[in-house]
Amino acid sequence: MAEITYLEAIREALFEEMERDSNVFCMGEDIGAYGGAFKVTEGLMAKYGDQRVIDTPISEAGFVGAAAGASHMGMRPVVEMQFIDFISCAYDMLTNYIATARYRAFLPCPLVVRGPSGGYVRGGPFHSQNPEAAFLHTPGLKIVYPATASDAKGLLKAAIRDDDPVLFFEHKYLYRRIKEEMPAGDHVVEIGKARVAREGKDLSIITYAATVWKALEAAEQLEKEDGLSVEVIDLRTLLPMDDEAIIATVKKTNRVLIVHEDTRTGGVAGEIAARINEHAFEWLDAPILRVTAADVPLPFAPPLEDYVLPQVADIVSVARKLAAY
Template sequence: MSVHNKPSHIFDYDRKNLSANQLLGLYRSMLKPRLIEEKMLILLRQGKVSKWFSGIGQEAVSVGVAKALSREEYILPMHRNLGIFTSRDIPLHRLFAQWQGKAGGFTNGRDRSFHFGTQEYKIIGMISHLGPQLGVADGIALAHKIRKENRLTAVFTGEGGTSEGDFHEALNLASVWDLPVLFCIENNGYGLSTPVNEQYRCKNLADRGAGYGMESHIIEGNNILEVYQKTSEIAESVRKHPRPVLLEFKTFRMRGHEEASGTKYVPEELMASWSLKDPIENYRKFLLEEEILTEQIQEQYEQEIKAEIEENLVKANMEEQVSFSEEKEFNDVYKEFVNQQFENPYPKKNIRFVDAVSQALRQSFQKHENLILMGQDVAEYGGVFKITEGFLEEFGRERIRNTPICESAVIGAAMGLSINGMKAVVEMQFADFVSSGFNPVVNYLAKSNYRWKQNADVVIRMPCGAGVGAGPFHSQTNEAWFTKTPGLKVVYPAFPYDAKGLLNAAVNDPNPVLFFEHKALYRSVRQEVPEGYYTVEIGKASTVKEGKNMSIISYGAGVHWALEAIEELELKEVEVVDLRSLQPLDNEAIFKSARKTGKVLVLTEDSLFGSMASEIAAQVSEKCFEHLDAPVFRVGSMETPIPFATSLEQGYLPKKRLIEKLIQLTEY
């Protein structure tokens, strides 16, 4: 140290083997996001930016971690990690366009801030629900590990986010599977206005690593050299010996959660003590004292960065505001997929519904070498319905993966697999349990393609339905939870032939598909089914019985109830349409049948309010009114939870009411 005997900085900087150019590079990399933020705060006050989440004071964490990873390794940041985006050299005009909601950004104006991803720069942005990205990181890392690529994934959360169940699920899954993930906690003191003493009781969040059998480290988050060097060392070790590592970066948020919230809730003395630890100011003093940085270099950096900011702001400002196109908005909800039909010229065999599902899965695994199955008890045990029995021996443990009981993390991991070029099938042991993973389904899988053109190549198998005496938590048919969520496809077959063909098609489809399998049909329905591989197009209904006097529109077990009721009442000329797919819905087939017969009954196993039956009835009434000879009738289960006792369950289900309604409609 040649300028002062006593350092003016408060951190113990150890340059180790870093060259002067490397030291200066780290400084410039921190300075850039700081100067961008200062400019954004001016624009915010001028009303030219709608919202801003500041990372001032936390630049060392973002820059240090980004510089420690290779450009081919994914990073999943939060909304204060501007330094990650700038360290990956994303063109500033694209960032500015993103923040202005313009098409030159990354989301076509459909999302704001850092809520985007980019495969080009291997950055996967957050969603506002925070937790799901932790599971997504697991999936990305799993793909690397399966392909033996010696790469890791870094994912960020704040100390507040560690209170979410997703944090526990993702860390536990990563630990059990030895996934190469750096779980980076930016402990910046406050979750919005809630201080850490109201967030958790352990002394350090890194202490939680022991509970997962996971290596953990506490790193001074405002010391750029400590962040960069320690993260680099750990990253290199993880590449050689894949495993998860928990990193707690001690830092502080110097501005509000977002600018409108301010910082009045922070004690003045706490703010003052952390202001002395400013990562850029302290590092600048160190470099000056070491005669590595000069005032001339400092001025040069500031001029270059500010010029770059202004130049790119002009470019972003000149871009037109994004224009609305109904066709474009609608077409971007799903990844474009040209359906390829595989015919079935194979010998047929009379098999059960459950066998058809198993055959489809097996043949899809044979067809797609990048397909992974995840679920509880799906490996040695073969699943609770024995659908995957023998799969472990045939396809191996890398592809047939038992999971802990952690639906949210597993669905997130499926998304991560898709991001990293693989396909995933997730088995819900029972469709009811998807509620524990609801968030990533409806907010991550469903919205990613629309938001930033990242599809979710995921099939979620949903064993569902009542009639088997399983009670309120193993009997729901909860398709209506998902049919109203744009971006999801929902398939619900009634026959073995369709089950096999549609499941094969679902695996081929690059969009997220919820595939409902009625448990009561598994071993009660048989059909002649081709033994080889074939597909049935998603989104096309099937007319299983022709007629001209009345139409019954249904799906799943309801189709069989309809056929039984027609036979019991000896009704003639009743047409039965099996929807097969609920999203997309074959409106053309529904309307064609309604216009043909003039009388329509829509049958669902679900309770009626807010059900598919209600939606279909409304559409038929609106589109086919002049062709109808009677009101559109709806039949569904009672507006109660599903009871266990046989007599109660039979009363709950709509079979008896179906008979009554059919008689009423016939006589109308």
């Protein structure tokens, strides 16, 4: 079987799930006739028609609300945000209505909100955001952020089949840069389970999405230049978080570096550090350290974007400090 890109893996998942279940349908801005801003949904309308691949007006709150209504009636909508930055327009609908629907009124809400996320692409402050932390404290939601093509496919299929609302973030930097051969058959990856992307024994890097690849590159450099054995944990799912995998790597290496592309203050790293503090403090031989984006809007200028976002050199520098503690 030929290798396919991260983007093609997501498209393949959409085709397979729409074929498998007639209740699955897609909606979003320009996803039908145009095939989506990044062409993720290209070909879906031609195969399934405009009743199952619906071009919407530019109103995120409106079409997310419409998707909620459809999900209450037994449908399984997959909603695309043209850029995930604009999910903020649907924040009220997602947090106050959708996330609480099952608790409040026993209303099923099996829907997915997916879209291109993240920086490293010179997109500036309105097309480069990582809004996962804004939703992390919302009971009732699930949050998925895959780093590999096979996980993108398997987790999207799992998200579509899930009976709760799932926010599915797709890193646009990875869309056409990584390729992988897909596992045979009905490939579904369980939501809520991290993976060990690289085995190691000296220190652990816990990360997700595009910074998994930065962490892996840093780990190779640290092994080559410093003789350090670095373990890399790819969280894959942020909500629910895989506490078991996090605690296991802490107990294995006793040193933890958390890396994410989102801004530092209030980011996911703080929550991970708190959980380690509560459940595995006695296993730590050094303080938990972080490599994150700076607390500023993401600049358009390439040199400034590179300065603000985590780079391999940043990870290597902090990992050396952690190993020497």
